Amino acid sequence: xxxxxxxxxxxxxxxxxxxxxxxxxxxxxxxxxxxxxxxxxxxxxxxxxxxxxxxxxxxxxxxxxxxxxxxxxxxxxxxxxxxxxxxxxxxxxxxxxxxxxxxxxxxxxxxxxxxxxxxxxxxxxxxxxxxxxxxxxxxxxxxxxxxxxxxxxxxxxxxxxxxxxxxxxxxxxxxxxxxxxxxxxxxxxxxxxxxxxxxxxxxxxxxxxxxxxxxxxxxxxxxxxxxxxxxxxxxxxxxxxxxxxxxxxxxxxxxxxxxxxxxxxxxxxxxxxxxxxxxxx
Amino acid sequence: xxxxxxxxxxxxxxxxxxxxxxxxxxxxxxxxxxxxxxxxxxxxxxxxxxxxxxxxxxxxxxxxxxxxxxxxxxxxxxxxxxxxxxxxxxxxxxxxxxxxxxxxxxxxxxxxxxxxxxxxxxxxxxxxxxxxxxxxxxxxxxxxxxxxxxxxxxxxxxxxxxxxxxxxxxxxxxxxxxxxxxxxxxxxxxxxxxxxxxxxxxxxxxxxxxxxxxxxxxxxxxxxxxxxxxxxxxxxxxxxxxxxxxxxxxxxxxxxxxxxxxxxxxxxxxxxxxxxxxxxxxxxxxxxxxxxxxxxx
Numbered sequence: 049x050x051x052x053x054x055x056x057x058x059x060x061x062x063x064x065x066x067x068x069x070x071x072x073x074x075x076x077x078x079x080x081x082x083x084x085x086x087x088x089x090x091x092x093x094x095x096x097x098x099x100x101x102x103x104x105x106x107x108x109x110x111x112x113x114x115x116x117x118x119x120x121x122x123x124x125x126x127x128x129x130x131x132x133x134x135x136x137x138x139x140x141x142x143x144x145x146x147x148x149x150x151x152x153x154x155x156x157x158x159x160x161x162x163x164x165x166x167x168x169x170x171x172x173x174x175x176x177x178x179x180x181x182x183x184x185x186x187x188x189x190x191x192x193x194x195x196x197x198x199x200x201x202x203x204x205x206x207x208x209x210x211x212x213x214x215x216x217x218x219x220x221x222x223x224x225x226x227x228x229x230x231x232x233x234x235x236x237x238x239x240x241x242x243x244x245x246x247x248x249x250x251x252x253x254x255x256x257x258x259x260x261x262x263x264x265x266x267x268x269x270x271x272x273x274x275x276x277x278x279x280x281x282x283x284x285x286x287x288x289x290x291x292x293x294x295x296x297x298x299x300x301x302x303x304x305x306x307x308x309x310x311x312x313x314x315x316x317x318x319x320x321x322x323x324x325x326x327x328x329x
Numbered sequence: 330x331x332x333x334x335x336x337x338x339x340x341x342x343x344x345x346x347x348x349x350x351x352x353x354x355x356x357x358x359x360x361x362x363x364x365x366x367x368x369x370x371x372x373x374x375x376x377x378x379x380x381x382x383x384x385x386x387x388x389x390x391x392x393x394x395x396x397x398x399x400x401x402x403x404x405x406x407x408x409x410x411x412x413x414x415x416x417x418x419x420x421x422x423x424x425x426x427x428x429x430x431x432x433x434x435x436x437x438x439x440x441x442x443x444x445x446x447x448x449x450x451x452x453x454x455x456x457x458x459x460x461x462x463x464x465x466x467x468x469x470x471x472x473x474x475x476x477x478x479x480x481x482x483x484x485x486x487x488x489x490x491x492x493x494x495x496x497x498x499x500x501x502x503x504x505x506x507x508x509x510x511x512x513x514x515x516x517x518x519x520x521x522x523x524x525x526x527x528x529x530x531x532x533x534x535x536x537x538x539x540x541x542x543x544x545x546x547x548x549x550x551x552x553x554x555x556x557x558x559x560x561x562x563x564x565x566x567x568x569x570x571x572x573x574x575x576x577x578x579x580x581x582x583x584x585x586x587x588x589x590x591x592x593x594x595x596x597x598x599x600x601x602x603x604x605x606x607x608x609x610x611x612x613x614x615x616x617x618x619x620x621x622x623x624x625x626x
Contacts, residue, residue, distance in 0.1 A: 175596070230336070261447050296451070
């Protein structure tokens, strides 16, 4: 009886040590990015683990202005918000139909939307490159926004359809008895009720859009309309010559800081949405 | 009643139209065009678009770089996948309680998954940096400084180095899947197994693993898709080098289409990529079709 207990303690200790090591592997590199963003270049070279003598907030000023990260952040903010402003109403309207107004062929159309969640993005990247040129939308924030809306629709429609199905139908019926049409019932009754779903879908999409790289890489070429991931990737290539590591790491913090903050604030709901999306099959 | 029905039809059509139009123009149409373009030799100027049938795919079959790239993707799938799934399963199992570390890890394990791939790539380039990276400093601090080297620039170590980054990024997503799977196993089942004398590894093998099987199947399919669609990580960390030692299908596609303007061949690469993804996930589904829990019942 004694020995198993001793072994259990040892095993628990080992598991705890392994978990601690894992947590450090996840968190330390991110802390390191933040610490390095406050160091001068000589300090970065001297020792990667040392703390900055005095925090160099001017790294952020240089990244923001001279390296153009400020403009990139603004572009990313515009594209993210514009995409959400189109995506959420458009996706919700379609989802509401799929949830509440079945018609012949609606399952097929719904399936076609969901299909967009499974095929690799790169299949369409060459045709998109030319499609946007033909539409006069290439190398513009408008074009990038419309593409982002289209590629965010499958997940959004999927989650919102599930959400609308959980809302009580009686509310719509009583609204329509009161003289509301289908359209008014949707905007005045159902959409406000769907606010929690919209919030989590909005946040989830916002994180993905803020981070997005391959589509922006192919569809945007001008410096002035670069999004943040493009800007930071570009900074890395040029910093190779300038060796302003502090500013580059400040750029990294500007990309990941808002995402980590938003994730932390809504982590439980983001987590549940991700699980629902991932295990849909 | 008739007008009511017609009103409903207009409403349905009107509400579906914006989403369907955007989706048709920017997703469905390009998917169809991809298959078409893969049959052309096309340098990007419309007059020079020549139909060549399956010639692009024949060229693909004999392309040594494509073969190498596919091999690297399979390395991501097999080595990266085994490491990711093994780690994720172990960690999900270990945090399926309420200990202090379990709670800490539930808070942070998705961090690498939700930050931009660009940040992941740049961050790890500096971990591996041969002059001031974390890895070199860590080796030096334990007296192993002589093993420090330019990991991303050396042919033998570049692929393993990128692979470690891939696992660091991917493991959180799979912890999430397995944790969700573990929560669906009723506590009574675990308790009953323990009362029957099954503990530790035995309980894991006989009870937990079979009940996690449906989730494992999903996880493997995600792993196939993820490993065959690596792009940003390789493109930013090594651009496929040194000497194509880390080239993957999508970096090769990008090079052919957007660096060499060989759009027909690039799109054929995309179609081949889709075919490999579908074949391998289909194969995984087929091999894992038999659910051990059902077989025992």
